[in-house]
Structures are given as structure tokens and as C-alpha cells.
Amino acid sequence: MKFGVVVFPGSNCDADCLHAIKTVTGQPVDYIWHKSGSVDGYDCIVLPGGFSYGDYLRCGAVARFSPVMSPVIEFARRGGLVLGICNGFQVLTEAGLLPGALHRNKNLSFLCHDTYLRVENDISPFTSLASRGSVIKVPIAHGEGNYFADSDTVRRLEENNQVVFRYCDYNGEITQGVNPNGSVNNIAGICNEQGNVLGMMPHPERCAEEILGNIDGQLIFKSLLETWQRRCG
Numbered sequence: 001m002k003f004g005v006v007v008f009p010g011s012n013c014d015a016d017c018l019h020a021i022k023t024v025t026g027q028p029v030d031y032i033w034h035k036s037g038s039v040d041g042y043d044c045i046v047l048p049g050g051f052s053y054g055d056y057l058r059c060g061a062v063a064r065f066s067p068v069m070s071p072v073i074e075f076a077r078r079g080g081l082v083l084g085i086c087n088g089f090q091v092l093t094e095a096g097l098l099p100g101a102l103h104r105n106k107n108l109s110f111l112c113h114d115t116y117l118r119v120e121n122d123i124s125p126f127t128s129l130a131s132r133g134s135v136i137k138v139p140i141a142h143g144e145g146n147y148f149a150d151s152d153t154v155r156r157l158e159e160n161n162q163v164v165f166r167y168c169d170y171n172g173e174i175t176q177g178v179n180p181n182g183s184v185n186n187i188a189g190i191c192n193e194q195g196n197v198l199g200m201m202p203h204p205e206r207c208a209e210e211i212l213g214n215i216d217g218q219l220i221f222k223s224l225l226e227t228w229q230r231r232c233g
């Protein structure tokens with residue numbers, strides 16, 4: 001399985017993603033410069049976190065027009081696996097690959113701390129090794145992570161099982177104060193209707209090795225590999 005990590009001007013989690021993928025999956029992984037006109041030969045494209053184009057206009061609003069995004073959109077439409085983390089999630093909503101938008105955090109502060117996530121969908125390619133209702137601890141680091149969509153869209157996301165991760169407490173309960181940024185329905189990550197595109201605000205690459213004191217983020221990378229091996233191996 002071959003992974004590609006897109007590098008936009010201002011990406012700052014590209015190296016962490018590449019390292020985590022290589023370490024956790026043992027699979028080949030390349031950087032893909034944002035000016036690239038092709039993503040041929042890759043099985044999973046990762047849009048990493050950061051401050052692409054300095055977050056000008058809105059986070060992800062400029063990166064969405066990078067040359068690489070046309071082949072990424074085409075790849076996603078053909079069913080290719082695409083993972084957007086934090087700024088990558090913002091790029092995916094701007095590109096129309098995922099519905100809704102990421103607004104400024106409700107307290108208008110940049111937030112950088114651990115969060116607990118309840119796995120709501122255990123059949124997605126990104127969570128196939130989890131069980132529904134299990135809880136993982138994954139850090140956030142964002143200023144615009146307040147997920148918003150109109151009520152019809154949110155209803156559709158819930159009905160179609162597209163909410164993959166929800167902010168919760170360490171027990172998996174949705175209690176007062178566990179929603180860090182004001183996201184509607186405590187949404188921390190969603191997938192598209194087909195399930196091959198995931199956007200999540202928390203950073204699994206920052207908690208994927210023992211030395212970091214938390215390996216919960218491995219779930220996403222190991223699930224991707226497991227899914228790919230089951231489908232194509």
C-alpha cells in the first residue's frame with residue numbers, strides 16, 4: 001500500500017504524518033508537492049495539518065485551488081482513500097469533498113490539548129479495527145475547528161453513519177464541557193457518503209508511538225492498512 005502526504009506552503013504536520021505512517025504501517029510513503037498534477041500510483045492520500053497559505057481568507061480556502069487538488073478530487077470520486085487531518089479537513093470541506101465548514105472555535109482561542117473521541121462508525125476504512133463506542137485520546141491543535149453544517153446536512157450525516165468521531169469524556173459520555181470548540185453535535189470527524197474520504201480535526205499522527213505516551217492514533221493508520229489488505233492484498 002502506498003501513501004502520499006501532500007505538502008502545501010504552510011503545512012506543518014507533513015513530516016509527522018510521513019513519520020507516523022512509515023512507523024505504524026511499515027508501508028512506503030512519499031511527499032507530494034502541492035504543484036503536482038497527478039496522484040497516480042498512490043492508494044491513500046493524506047492532507048496534513050498546518051497553516052496552508054497562512055490561513056488567508058479562511059483555513060484551507062486557498063489550498064483548495066492548489067494544482068494537486070484536481071487529481072485528489074478525481075481520486076476521491078473514483079473511491080480512493082483520502083484522509084484530511086485538521087487543516088486537511090478544512091481543505092476537504094473547502095474542496096466540496098466533505099459537507100459543512102469549520103468555523104472559528106467558539107471561544108475564539110487557538111486550542112492545543114488532548115481530547116477524547118468516541119468512535120461512532122466502526123465500518124469506515126479509517127476505523128475498521130475499532131469497535132463502535134470505543135474511546136480514544138487524540139490531541140487537537142486548531143483555531144478553526146468548530147464544525148458547522150445546516151440542520152438537514154447534519155441530519156443526513158447522522159442518518160448515514162457519516163459521523164465517525166465525536167468529542168466525549170474519558171468514559172465515552174457526551175457531558176457538558178467536553179465539546180472543545182462548539183462543533184455541532186460534538187462532531188470531531190466525518191466521512192463522505194461512500195466512506196472513502198475522512199476529515200478529522202484531532203491529530204492521530206501526534207499520538208501514534210509509545211515514546212509520545214499515547215498510541216491511540218495508530219488506530220487510523222492500521223485500519224487503513226487492514227482495509228486495503230482486505231480489499232486488494
Ligand SMILES: NC(=O)CC[C@H](N)C(=O)O
Pocket residue numbers: 048049050051052055059085086087088141142143144145
Ligand atoms: N493544526 C492545524 O492543522 C491547524 C489548522 C488551522 N491553521 C487552524 O488553526 O484551525
